[in-house]
Amino acid sequence: xxxxxxxxxxxxxxxxxxxxxxxxxxxxxxxxxxxxxxxxxxxxxxxxxxxxxxxxxxxxxxxxxxxxxxxxxxxxxxxxxxxxxxxxxxxxxxxxxxxxxxxxxxxxxxxxxxxxxxxxxxxxxxxxxxxxxxxxxxxxxxxxxxxxxxxxxxxxxxxxxxxxxxxxxxxxxxxxxxxxxxxxxxxxxxxxxxxxxxxxxxxxxxxxxxxxxxxxxxxxxxxxxxxxxxxxxxxxxxxxxxxxxxxxxxxxxxxxxxxxxxxxxxxxxxxxxxxxxxxxxxxxxxxxxxxxxxxxxxxxxxxxxxxxxxxxxxxxxxxxxxxxxxxxxxxxxxxxxxxxxxxxxxxxxxxxxxxxxxxxxxxxxxxxxxxxxxxxxxxxxxxx
Numbered sequence: 001x002x003x004x005x006x007x008x009x010x011x012x013x014x015x016x017x018x019x020x021x022x023x024x025x026x027x028x029x030x031x032x033x034x035x036x037x038x039x040x041x042x043x044x045x046x047x048x049x050x051x052x053x054x055x056x057x058x059x060x061x062x063x064x065x066x067x068x069x070x071x072x073x074x075x076x077x078x079x080x081x082x083x084x085x086x087x088x089x090x091x092x093x094x095x096x097x098x099x100x101x102x103x104x105x106x107x108x109x110x111x112x113x114x115x116x117x118x119x120x121x122x123x124x125x126x127x128x129x130x131x132x133x134x135x136x137x138x139x140x141x142x143x144x145x146x147x148x149x150x151x152x153x154x155x156x157x158x159x160x161x162x163x164x165x166x167x168x169x170x171x172x173x174x175x176x177x178x179x180x181x182x183x184x185x186x187x188x189x190x191x192x193x194x195x196x197x198x199x200x201x202x203x204x205x206x207x208x209x210x211x212x213x214x215x216x217x218x219x220x221x222x223x224x225x226x227x228x229x230x231x232x233x234x235x236x237x238x239x240x241x242x243x244x245x246x247x248x249x250x251x252x253x254x255x256x257x258x259x260x261x262x263x264x265x266x267x268x269x270x271x272x273x274x275x276x277x278x279x280x281x282x283x284x285x286x287x288x289x290x291x292x293x294x295x296x297x298x299x300x301x302x303x304x305x306x307x308x309x310x311x312x313x314x315x316x317x318x319x320x321x322x323x324x325x326x327x328x329x330x331x332x333x334x335x336x337x338x339x340x341x342x343x344x345x346x347x348x349x350x351x352x353x354x355x356x357x358x359x360x361x362x363x364x365x366x367x368x369x370x371x372x373x374x375x376x377x378x379x380x381x382x383x384x
Contacts, residue, residue, distance in 0.1 A: 004285055006292040008367050009037040023347055029374045030347040034169070034320060036236045036365030040274075041285040044237060047277045048270055060269040062089055066276040070244070073279030074229070077202060080216040088245040088256060089267050093199045094120045096228040096245050097163060098127055100195035103252075103259035105130050110159040114151065115355035116322070118169045118197070122355060133159055134355065137171060143313055144171040144322075146179060155190050162192045167200040167211060167317030170354055170361045174204055174316040180214045184221040193252065195226045199243070202234030202286060204317040205294050211317065215248060222248040226256065231278040233318075234286060236365075242271030293319050296364040296371050303375045307382045319365035323348075326358040328382060344381035346374045 012020045019033045039045070067084045075081050090096045097120070101111055107129035113121045115134045125132045135150035155162070164183065166175045175183075187194050194214060201211040215225035230243035247253040297315045304312045304321070309328030312321055325337035334340045337360050338350035351359030364371050 004288040006038055006289065006367065007369070010039055012037060028342060028345050028347045029370065029377070031363045031366070031374055032347050032349045032361070034233065034363060035238050036319060037367065037370065038236055038289070038365070040237050041235055041278065041282040043281040044235060044274050044277045047273055051270060051273050057269060059266070060272065062272055066272055069276045069280040078211055078213055078216065080213050082246055083248070086246050086248050086253070088247060088253065090243045090245060091241045091265055091267055093197055093228045093230050093243045095264060096243055097121065097195050097197055098124045099256060099259050099264065100193070100226050101125055101130060101161060102128050103256045104193045105160040110157050111161045111163060112155050112159040113163040113165070114146065116170055116351065116359065117165055117354060119353045121163055121165065131158070133157055139313070144168070144173050146182070148182065152186060155186060155192065159190065159192060162187055162194045164194055164196040164214065166196060166198055166214065167204065169200060169318055170320050170322045172313070172315035172318050172320060172322060174209050174211055177212055180212055180217060184214060184217055187224055188220060193224050193226065194221065195228065197228045199228065199230050199233050200318045201229060203290070203293070203319060205290060205297055206316055209316050215246065224249070224252070226252065231275045235278040235282055237274045237278065240268070240271035240274045242267045242275045292368070293365065296368060297321065299368070299371060299375065300362060300364050303379060307379060309382065319363060321362040321364060323360050323362060324358065325360055329358060341378060341381060345377045
């Protein structure tokens with residue numbers, strides 16, 4: 001039996017949580033933005049309390065034991081051995097890929113990503129006068145995968161940067177070695193830099209499906225890669241605002257740091273401390289969390305798969321289920337699935353924000369009883 005309790009969580013209804021405040025005063029279960037309703041791991045909480053008790057919050061830089069904890073954690077979990085000087089510390093992964101756009105391209109250049117995808121990917125190119133280039137992921141009846149001809153055609157339209165999301169938000173894929181190798185070959189052939197958002201890499205649900213950092217495939221792809229990671233999703237500490245880029249190539253790293261200069265703040269000291277403790281001391285908590293998420297994911301698949309007009313595919317990683325509502329919308333004449341389910345008391349993310357209308361994203365990073373209540377409301381809405 002787990003030493004950690006994931007059957008309940010702190011009451012967030014009247015807190016500062018944007019997830020819960022969206023529906024303040026309404027009977028709506030929030031299952032949209034990607035943070036979990038579980039308390040952070042006890043070792044992280046204890047370390048933060050001790051640091052606050054110290055009472056001094058002067059300027060700080062990342063320290064050796066923090067760097068060692070990150071190195072060891074990435075080696076342990078992903079078999080990738082990184083060097084300390086490859087790390088560039090950031091206040092968040094969204095900042096990280098916006099900096100990548102700024103560092104790699106110029107006004108008018110193309111930035112490629114596959115859709116559907118985490119919404120800030122879709123907005124980052126325009127922040128710097130660059131063009132968004134997309135190709136759709138395709139569902140082959142079993143899982144979401146790449147449309148390689150469409151991907152290469154989009155890249156040919158002046159792409160300089162390939163923005164990859166792996167594990168993928170929102171479709172929940174962990175791209176395999178063959179897929180990543182093909183992306184690396186595309187990047188080599190078209191002289192692209194790859195910016196890989198791997199923030200969900202600690203949340204692979206299937207123990208037989210390892211997360212492979214694309215930069216770990218070999219020196220050639222590593223030289224053209226910016227890998228973004230953070231402890232925020234895995235250990236549920238997003239508001240501590242600590243992330244990092246891993247950039248093996250010294251020249252690319254220098255370009256990246258120049259693009260940060262004067263506009264990207266230092267990471268706060270509590271975020272740095274939380275990262276160290278999470279990577280070093282919280283593996284038992286993570287494994288217990290994964291057991292809960294696997295059970296929740298299976299329950300989502302079971303219920304959604306039983307409902308007419310809805311469909312989903314197994315989640316390989318993340319705590320996010322991507323649900324196809326197009327059959328329901330067509331049958332019932334419903335214009336928007338997210339609005340429909342919100343009226344039924346469940347707050348979901350709208351697929352149009354990810355580039356694919358007709359879908360919703362459901363966050364199942366919550367106690368099982370809360371998930372069951374939400375699924376019950378979804379069932380009632382569909383079957384009524």
